[in-house]
Amino acid sequence: MKAEIIAVGTELLLGQVVNTNATFLSEELAGLGIDVYYHSVVGDNAERLESLLELADQRSELIVLCGGLGPTEDDLTKQVTAAHVGQELVRDEVGYQNLLSFFEKRQRPMTENNLLQTLVFKEGISLQNSAGLAVGIFYTSIKGNHYLLLPGPPSELKPMFYHEVVPLLQKQFQKEEQLISRVLRFYGIGESQLVTDLADLIQGQTNPTIAPYAKPNEVTLRLTVKTTDETEAITQLDVLEAVIQERVGEFFYGYGEENSLANVVVDLLKEKQQTLTAAESLTAGAFQSALGDISGVSEVFLGGFVTYSAQTKANFLGIDRDFLEQVGTVSQACVEQMALHARKLAQTDYSVAFSGVAGPNELEGQPAGTVWIALASEQGVHSQKYHFSRDRSYIRHSAVMAGLDLLRRELLNK
Secondary structure, X not given: OEEEEEEEOHHHHOOOOOXXXXXXXXXXXXXXXXXXXXXXXXXXXXXXXXXXHHHHHXXXXXXXEEOOOOOOOOOOHHHHHHHHHOOOEEEOHXXXXXXXXXXXXXXXXXXXXXXXXXXEEOOOEEEOOOOOXXXXXXXXXXXXXXXXXXXXXXXXXXXXXXXXXXXXXXHHOOOOOEEEEEEEEEOOOOHHHHHHHOHXXXXXXXXXXXXXXXXXXXXXXXXXXXXXXXXXXXXXXXXXXXXXXXXXHXXXXXXXXXXXXXXXXXXXXXXXXXXXXXXXXXXXXXXXXXXXXXXOHHHOEOOOEEOOOHHHHHHHHOOXXXXXXXXXXXXXXXXXXXXXXXXXXXXXXXXXEEEXXXXXXXXXXXXXXXXXXXXXXXXXXXXXEEXXXXXXXXXXXXXXXXXXXXXXXXXXXX
16 A cells, blocks of 8 residues: 655744654554655645645555644644545534533633534544544545544644554455564664664564664664464564564663653562652753653652752752762762662652753863763662763753663662
């Protein structure tokens, strides 16, 4: 099946928003055995979108549109596509009830234009939005073209794709052969090194295939088998994974597209029945925020401290001011005291502490990217120095990931 992706939104053309949806959708559709041949971006203009749909009809069997399903005047995707395929727009009852519930819970008045988000094609299939209000649509035209309309925000598009679109496409386009995939996640090794270590496997791949993807501070491998026998496919994946794990297993931390290092750490804390606190300087709460994204984290994370200055390190954590003046805040001695004091105050099993220089300027004679991370437990405290690069945001994210991995490894050895 030939597919193409049309991203709708003037903000994409102006560079105000990066079109990450196209990358995500291409990767996911490839995993379903659907080849993406074209990417297009069009502004919020009915005539130009219609022209692009006419072209897409001639060259693609599956046309995926993302964006333009919202309540404002420039959200035209649904209306233009409905006119293009001759479909009447009707209200989706489930989406409508979700919309009413959303405003009722927030005790806010609902403007009339919000109802646009609940309109769907009369003869289409509604795709419910678990993370937002705009209902998605799947429709097959009389000519046999398939149209998939998805919301623009990635936080809405991704859950809808995983929960609604994947099972729908698998049902709609059943084949004797099927693709079965497994995603492995790695931290602490770059894509170039991972590919080098697995070069013979990648170069000689036939079935299963191996596809590496670089993500911020981690790498994933998608292993895919084309098969008519699911049991045999699982065996093939097991054999291939065993070879991969033997070579780069020390960097492996988990499975799945929606998994994360924070997820793995929280699961380990729950499994080991351990509690955690944190004391952050340069990361300014980003570590605790990453944990807070995980459902059920309150079982194991009791709270923490953000101590951005020497003053708050003294006031919040009770570290001696003279000591801080003597050793400096970007130091092993400081970060270890942060971890020890935080654990004592929060009365937890573990404490992770961060101190360093996010940049762009140096601090206390230390260059940007210098980071100390400490881990305290009943066995005492130990710390590690890191040297990260790139911009301020990436340095902070790198520190959070390193802290999560430091804790993960400690928990695995418990």
